[in-house]
Amino acid sequence: MEYRIVPITEELIPGYRMAFDKVAKESRFLDYLEAPPPPEAVGEFVLSIQNNNLQFVALDDQTVVGWCAITAKAKAIYSHAGVLGMGIVEGYRGRGVGTALIRTTLDAARLRGLKRIELQVRENSLSAMALFEKVGFVKEGVMRKHAFVDGVYENSLLMALLFEST
Numbered sequence: 001m002e003y004r005i006v007p008i009t010e011e012l013i014p015g016y017r018m019a020f021d022k023v024a025k026e027s028r029f030l031d032y033l034e035a036p037p038p039p040e041a042v043g044e045f046v047l048s049i050q051n052n053n054l055q056f057v058a059l060d061d062q063t064v065v066g067w068c069a070i071t072a073k074a075k076a077i078y079s080h081a082g083v084l085g086m087g088i089v090e091g092y093r094g095r096g097v098g099t100a101l102i103r104t105t106l107d108a109a110r111l112r113g114l115k116r117i118e119l120q121v122r123e124n125s126l127s128a129m130a131l132f133e134k135v136g137f138v139k140e141g142v143m144r145k146h147a148f149v150d151g152v153y154e155n156s157l158l159m160a161l162l163f164e165s166t
């Protein structure tokens with residue numbers, strides 16, 4: 001499969017939203033059960049675009065099939081840190097797209113001067129955890145009963161990567 005990893009731009013926002021919505025509706029991975037309404041989604045992206053483009057998407061031709069974003073923390077004492085989120089649309093997984101996306105986004109974060117990247121991943125997302133460990137994230141803690149979906153609680157793991165040690 002041919003794919004390209006590119007920084008998000010405004011014209012890609014609707015495609016991104018569609019990809020996000022598909023992964024969110026699987027209910028098993030993200031902290032949304034569907035994409036947020038357009039104003040919120042657009043707001044996040046405008047912010048991200050202003051934020052040195054620490055947001056990349058994977059394109060199959062012109063279709064967005066995955067995304068990875070690192071949002072820098074706003075408070076002064078956390079300003080060396082960012083929070084990572086990503087997803088690949090079902091049907092495009094297991095083909096290296098996630099690896100390419102996360103490596104591109106982490107490289108951009110390192111160049112930007114961030115020192116710590118953290119994320120939360122639901123305990124049952126084994127392939128996501130394997131990917132994060134592969135690129136240098138380590139588990140820092142368990143967030144017990146962190147998610148509650150369809151009447152079931154699920155733990156999440158807090159994972160982080162420090163650029164100095166990788």
Ligand SMILES: CC(C)(COP(=O)(O)OP(=O)(O)OC[C@H]1O[C@@H](n2cnc3c(N)ncnc32)[C@H](O)[C@@H]1OP(=O)(O)O)[C@@H](O)C(=O)NCCC(=O)NCCS
Nearest residue numbers: 029086087088093094095096097098099121127128130131
């Ligand atoms: C997790 C996810 C982002 C990985 O992206 P991907 O494109 O499928 O991943 P890749 O093909 O690049 O594989 C990356 C690594 O993930 C792991 N992996 C991928 N598929 C796997 C599977 N079926 N079982 C176990 N590990 C798997 C492997 O470690 C793999 O590295 P390797 O090929 O060198 O062994 C993607 O599967 C996804 O979007 N899942 C649903 C949403 C999600 O979990 N998002 C993360 C929320 S924090």
